[in-house]
Amino acid sequence: MAKTKDIMDYAAHEQTFAFFIAMLKFSITAMVIGAAALYAFIIAGNFWLGLFLLVVSVPAGIGANMLGKPKK
Known part of the structure; x- marks a missing residue:
C-alpha cells in the first residue's frame, strides 16, 4: 500500500488550493x-441602499481575497 505523500503531489496542487480559498472568500x-x-430592496424598501450594496459587493469580494495574502 502506497503512502499518501507518494500519491499526492502537494506542490503541484498548492495553487489550486489557493484559488479555491480565494473563490470561497469572494x-x-x-x-x-x-x-x-x-x-434593503424588499423589506426596508430602500432602493438606493440596495443598489449601492449590489455595486459594492464585487469590490468588497475582491478586497476580501486580498486580505491575508502573503506579500511577494
Missing part, C-alpha cells in the same frame, strides 16, 4: 452583501 462575501442588498 463568494461568501458577495453572498452576504447580496443578502443585505435584497433586504
Whole structure:
C-alpha cells in the first residue's frame, strides 16, 4: 500500500488550493452583501441602499481575497 505523500503531489496542487480559498472568500462575501442588498430592496424598501450594496459587493469580494495574502 502506497503512502499518501507518494500519491499526492502537494506542490503541484498548492495553487489550486489557493484559488479555491480565494473563490470561497469572494463568494461568501458577495453572498452576504447580496443578502443585505435584497433586504434593503424588499423589506426596508430602500432602493438606493440596495443598489449601492449590489455595486459594492464585487469590490468588497475582491478586497476580501486580498486580505491575508502573503506579500511577494
